[in-house]
Amino acid sequence: MSEVLRELLPLLGMPVEVRFLAFGLIMVLMMRYRPAGILPIPAVAAQMKAGRVKRKRVRVAVGMKE
Numbered sequence: 001m002s003e004v005l006r007e008l009l010p011l012l013g014m015p016v017e018v019r020f021l022a023f024g025l026i027m028v029l030m031m032r033y034r035p036a037g038i039l040p041i042p043a044v045a046a047q048m049k050a051g052r053v054k055r056k057r058v059r060v061a062v063g064m065k066e
Contacts (some may be wrong), residue, residue, distance in 0.1 A: 002019060005019040
């Protein structure tokens with residue numbers, strides 16, 4: 001993806017140095033809207049869609065408030 005951005009950004013009139021910012025933005029958007037990935041495993045994608053993915057509960061350390 002970084003190499004694609006290196007070639008694409010100058011065509012869009014943006015400096016090449018912006019590619020790290022663009023790459024980070026793409027990663028954040030992927031985590032938000034496609035958490036199972038671009039080509040998710042069908043069983044995992046179905047569980048995520050149904051809301052059946054188990055998330056670990058984090059314990060509060062001794063002496064800390066929730």
